[in-house]
Amino acid sequence: MLPYRRVPPGTHPPEDPAYRSTVLRHPLEPLIHIPQTITEITGPSYPYEVVGPIDNDLTRQHAGPPIGERIIVEGRVLDDTGRPLPRALVEIWQANACGRYAHEVDTHDAPLDANFTGTGRTLTDEEGRYRFVTIQPGHYPWGNHYNAWRPAHIHFSVLGPGFLTRLITQMYFPGDPLQPLDPIFNSVRDPEVRQRMVSSFDIDLTVPDWALGYRWDIVLRGREATPELA
């Protein structure tokens, strides 16, 4: 069994006091380094039969179209050698055009949209591709600090081939002026690494008279070429 390559330091963000909720929610003791066993190298596959054919279109889940600017988000799920990962489950959730989540915990004073739930899912195809049609999510305030606003983002959840490839992250949009001010975005300290979370506007993905296209590839851990010594 070939192990997964270790994640380069500086890729995944650690706790960060600028994001206040992390302060009491991270271990103070160092993580204990362990070898990868069959437990971690295998991993869950979702019961795929629950993915419906239009679950990747967030604009067609209700009686009418949601309010807001329709967009296409497309990309590939790859491993870190550039190999496409087929049949990865990709799920998204997001705020509506006004910056409000259809969730009981969200009390932001912005309207809900009866035609927008803001959740979707799909499986990648043989070339690792996924595609969503949705609405440009709005900005919204949060209580982290005075005048705190989240840059526009879509939450992504990816189940790849093993337990170690499981990833939850956020996709951001190019040129958003709130990005330099956001502790969650900036929890990834290396600016080059941080940019991996920002999608690109793509005129070729844009459908004339219909919707702008944003392209975003998701890269998961890949395998070592040789077995790891335990």
Add this chain to the structure above:
Amino acid sequence: MAGITPSQTAGPYFGILLRGRAACRQVSDATHGVRIVIEGRVLDGAGSGINDALIETWQADANGRYRHPEDCGPEPPDPAFNGFGWLHTGHDGGYRFETIKPGPVPAPGGGNQAPHIVVSVMARGILTRFITRIYFDDERTNADDTILRLVPAARRDTLIAHRAGEGRYLFDFVMQGPHETVFFDV
């Protein structure tokens, strides 16, 4: 070589994710193995319950087989058991899930690992998931387990679910402070 996409917090609104149900049912009448319930709380560094955590579990079936193409064990995995569980904590940070006692699985370098469940803990305020394992206090093989032996003896107990009645185990995830749960870099 392509750069790995960084992790970000699941935030507080994860509950809306359309996964068919808020918690999964792992066990049906057809599932082989001993039914167990594991319950406890997810606690922060002040001892308060974390009410918006997402717990994901991955485990072998009763025979120690993973439902995954890379598990090449001699018997096929139980068709009535997936091995993947997920749930959201309740208002007091409490959780409870029903599953079956996992069988022993191969250890690196030979022999078997003690029965265990690997877990991801995610939440608002957690930027990158924390990985840990649940072992069982009524398993003698814990003493020889490859992974447990890498944990300082004084902290091993944080990875052990304690039997509290027939088929019932208690396990708290303590994210910070005294009795902090051991988390792994793997």
